[in-house]
Amino acid sequence: MPIISAPYEFNEEDLYVDLDSVLGSPLYLKCEGFNFTGSIKQKAAVEMVEAAERSGALAPGRVLVESSSGNLGVALSAIAASKGYRFVCVTDSRCNLASKRLMEAFGATVHTVTEPFVDGGFLAARLAHVRSLCDADERYVWLNQYTNAANWHAHHRSTAPAVDRAFPHLDVLFVGAGTTGTLMGCARWYKAHRPRVRIVAVDSVGSVAFGNPPAPRMIPGLGSGVRPPLLDETFVDDVVLVPEPATVQTCRRLAAHGFLFGGSTGTVVSGAARWLAEHGGGERLTAVAISPDLGERYLDTVYHDNWVQGVYGAGALAPEHPPMVLPLPQGS
Incomplete structure (x- = not known):
């Protein structure tokens, strides 16, 4: 029984959701939203x-x-x-x-x-x-989370080893890209200890993190208007770009099965599902995606019809916005 005296003393490292029945493809979602302050x-x-x-x-x-x-x-x-x-x-x-x-x-x-x-x-x-x-x-x-090495050290020390303990035969890990602290911490750990594991970064359309053109983004969390100083693309195998309407659709698809996750999680799951559909080749890969947050903080945005349609248009809730699996930009 955990007993804590400060809010930062509790992280939930061992909770995963099997999304196979939701997505039709094998994907285990590592739930970080049950950390005491609500996110990774x-x-x-x-x-x-x-x-x-x-x-x-x-x-x-x-x-x-x-x-x-x-x-x-x-x-x-x-x-x-x-x-x-x-x-x-x-x-x-x-x-x-x-x-x-x-x-x-x-x-x-x-x-x-x-x-x-x-x-x-x-x-x-x-x-x-x-x-x-x-x-x-x-x-x-x-503290400057954008340049602070302690940002990625946290995930090198805890998040990646926790995934490895749960899935020692992992094939692919999907991680969202914001400051890229989580991405870099996990990617550096896996390249050092399990180099055969593919590291797939999931980013938002409109983010410039991987050299793509800027565009307006309305869902907070993933993506960046400035290239992340922590990012080292040599540790990343693939990048998936997810348009925000696809994030909304994925969040709502998960909610329809009783799982209320945040916008960052919807983006990661959407990108992971697209990558697995294109790269699985009929093989059942062991795949894990990191879920940064839960959905209560998005009730007035991602889960609010008027907000979604006002921001993205009347057709935003129709499945018309697939993610894109992109090669890493050359020379970046």
Whole structure:
């Protein structure tokens, strides 16, 4: 029986959902949404905070600040409350209202950027705002999840080994790409310990992470308007791009079977299903996809008909938007 005294002390490492009956293809979904703060971002948040404490950068009286589209901000809010730090989250207008309210409930201050930069979109605008806060007050400590090696170390230390313990004969691992912390941590571990396992990154259409053209994205979590500094494509075997309507359709397909997952999970599952359909060749591969979050924070967006149709059009709920399996850009 787990007993904890701080919210960051509990991660659910051993829960998987068998999606074969839902998708018609074998896929095990590693559920990270039951971590105490509700997402896989709890692992990176703890690792980065504790690294900053060990280095002396973070100490009593300092103020944590970070850019987040939602889940990391919630995790850091809970950790900051537990440890007695002030926390300022810089997000943007795409952040779910539920995530903002959770952060505020933990005592965090939320700054919402409403105008994207022409070059780099909302992420570039958020990063500029964080830099301005740090320049104005020396008490601010920016963890910078986009360049912080502790981000991927968390998954190298815990997430990948946990998958390996559960599936020692794994063939393919699907991981969503945002900051690429989860992707790089898992990919580096597998290339070192199980190099035959294929690592497939799942990204959103409109993200520039893998050298594809930018386009508006409305579902927070995966994707990036700026190339992730942590990304090393030599550790990635394939990339699948998922249009956001396909994310919505997959989330709702899972919900129709009683599984309410978040937008990032819908993207990963959609991309994994498409990759398996194209690469399975009749062979039953052992495949795992990492689910970053659950769906309660998306009730007003992904699971709201008016929002979906207002953003993507009246036909958005029809199955017309298949993911695309792409080769990695040459020379990137």
